[in-house]
Amino acid sequence: xxxxxxxxxxxxxxxxxxxxxxxxxxxxxxxxxxxxxxxxxxxxxxxxxxxxxxxxxxxxxxxxxxxxxxxxxxxxxxxxxxxxxxxxxxxxxxxxxxxxxxxxxxxxxxxxxxxxxxxxxxxxxxxxxxxxxxxxxxxxxxxxxxxxxxxxxxxxxxxxxxxxxxxxxxxxxxxxxxxxxxxxxxxxxxxxxxxxxxxxxxxxxxxxxxxxxxxxxxx
Numbered sequence: 001x002x003x004x005x006x007x008x009x010x011x012x013x014x015x016x017x018x019x020x021x022x023x024x025x026x027x028x029x030x031x032x033x034x035x036x037x038x039x040x041x042x043x044x045x046x047x048x049x050x051x052x053x054x055x056x057x058x059x060x061x062x063x064x065x066x067x068x069x070x071x072x073x074x075x076x077x078x079x080x081x082x083x084x085x086x087x088x089x090x091x092x093x094x095x096x097x098x099x100x101x102x103x104x105x106x107x108x109x110x111x112x113x114x115x116x117x118x119x120x121x122x123x124x125x126x127x128x129x130x131x132x133x134x135x136x137x138x139x140x141x142x143x144x145x146x147x148x149x150x151x152x153x154x155x156x157x158x159x160x161x162x163x164x165x166x167x168x169x170x171x172x173x174x175x176x177x178x179x180x181x182x183x184x185x186x187x188x189x190x191x192x193x194x195x196x197x198x199x200x201x202x203x204x205x206x207x208x209x210x211x212x213x214x215x216x217x218x219x
Contacts, residue, residue, distance in 0.1 A: 017169050033094060059153065126148070
């Protein structure tokens with residue numbers, strides 16, 4: 001079901017626009033897709049991705065810092081890991097294994113039904129163009145807000161408010177879809193409706209339940 005803040009009657013208003021996250025919802029992005037090629041030892045790879053090229057390190061780029069700058073800083077801290085660190089952004093496209101076809105199909109169904117569609121994603125301004133060129137689905141969206149371009153990222157409330165203001169949406173009539181609970185919670189705190197993405201099948205059922213998708217005929 002659509003997640004709502006307790007006692008929030010406004011959140012029960014009909015949905016007029018749907019906002020999608022990208023990584024983990026529409027495309028399969030995972031640094032392991034690249035680093036499995038660079039490590040023979042899975043434990044060593046996991047240690048590298050948790051302690052060196054960590055999620056918090058990459059989130060600096062999501063928040064707008066230049067990738068060359070944060071790469072060089074990290075190489076100074078770990079000079080013995082320079083080739084591995086430099087591979088992170090130099091070979092970023094190899095971290096994207098492909099699109100989630102079932103999720104893309106949902107976007108296409110919503111588009112055919114003339115539902116206004118938008119993107120709100122934590123992504124570096126330097127690397128997002130790689131994904132946009134690679135996947136035609138982004139042409140289905142009326143507008144995109146990319147954290148690295150704005151200098152702020154989810155779950156900062158300001159980026160939710162920015163999207164609403166930029167595209168003239170009503171928060172209570174806007175539905176956000178993201179695979180991270182902190183991001184959907186922040187959307188609800190900003191007055192949006194929200195769904196946490198767990199699978200394309202569940203998302204389709206949830207969207208049908210709230211009348212955004214026409215149920216597929218049963219044969």
